[in-house]
Amino acid sequence: MQFVTAHGANIPALGFGVFRMSDAEVERVVPAALDAGFRHFDTAQIYNNEAALGRALQAAGVKRDDLFLTTKVWVENYSDASFAASVRDSLDRLKVDQVDLLLLHWPGDSVPVADQVAMLNEVRAAGQTRLIGVSNYNSSQLKQAISRANAPIVTNQIELHPYLDQSAMIATARETGTAITAYYGMADGRVPQDALLQDIGARYGKTAAQVGLRWLIQQGFVALSKTANPGRVAENAAIFDFTLADQDMAAISALASPNGRIVSPEGLAPDWAA
Template identity: 75%
Template sequence: MLTVNAHGAAIPALGFGVFRMSDAEVETVVPAALEAGFRHFDTAQIYRNEAALGRALQAAGARRDELFLTTKVWVDRYSPDRFAASVDESLDKLKVDRVDLLLLHWPADQVAIADQIEMLSAVQAAGKTRFIGVSNQNITQLRLSVTRSAAPIVTNQIEVHPYLDQRAMAEAAKAAGVAITAYYAMADGAVPRDPELQRIGAKYGKNAAQIALRWLVQQGFVALSKTARPERVAENIAIFDFTLDDGDMAAIAGLARPDGRLVSPAGLAPAWDK
């Protein structure tokens, strides 16, 4: 599979996310994801399904050296007495000695970014993750993280879909050598129903969801796909056999609107325009 490279990390450009999935759903769909060719799996402590993902990968006989595993530390563990211990718990649940990528899940505002980064870097230095990154940071926070981190920040995982203009963040990340990982690519179900994306899809023999994922990957982003239905998994990964032309790329970007952001929880989200 195509990879996105940042500071030595070769991140598979299409990942399989398990946000809002029950243990049963994870253990049902992960074997299908492996069969379809997915090797990049994304979870988080707050999803409460790290253990299910670990069981599913082990039961399917997945080779650890072929996997790229990402998890995220939740905000209530941003303290010296909880951070490293929570990572140990995640590793135990995932049944691995280390993950490939460990992220700070949200910046919040109870703990200084510099202190968060210090704890994250310490865990990386201890060998519990190959690479480190952040999630849901704005441009100012990302620049601070890059400056303060002892190890390279390889990605900022953020909301990206056709209705949200993330060009400013993408440019800032590129300047810092940081990859963008895009979540919420389906815009909470709006993408598959979008007439313009369906129109473009018909041109390539693809559906609207495949068009949106291709649009993300073609910009050089890592895209996280998701489905709880095993029969849909192969469809999600079938985005590498066509290329969107410049006109279609621009048309999709043109769907962005001022109120396009969907994920901005109170108490966790930063001031996005900083």
């Protein structure tokens, strides 16, 4: 298994995300993901499928120490009255005493970053998570979170795919030693249909989707893959037996544009340029 290391923490480079999956889909696909070698699973309170993931992993009988579990606190729980209780509920649903990584899901526009991080510090001190991080923070928010955290912010989970220029955030992450975790790596279905990626893949005997994931991994990012189809899981995992040439990496990166963002919900998303 390949890892991304940040501040001494080892995060499996390829994760399996369950965003927009029903309970039935999660319980059907997780066994296939485990069979394909996935051990890093990513969910969130707002996905409403933590319990299904917990059931599926428990039923599979995989040792807890062999898993890397990530979940995210939803913005409506950013209060002293709700934050810790919501994390305890997440642990109960996942059937674990501690997650490996707990993230603040979005910065939102109502609770200051300093207050969000203070609550994150408390649940980590209580032993409810091993590692802490953020998601969808801009560069200035990431730096503020780092300054306020009592333990390293090991990752910022962000939208990242060939069509979005994230060079500014990547530079900030590298400057601060923070890992980047990439979500929406398939750009909501655009990557598998991309003619350039298909052509590149044909030269390696790989699909466009595998090329897209490899492009992320090869830059040193954690990549979250996702499929509700058990038959496609093994394809997503088979990205460690080839290396994209420098010219192919550059060609894929050249697809990026500043307006390539897909996910930017009002009231949750920050000023991305800050």
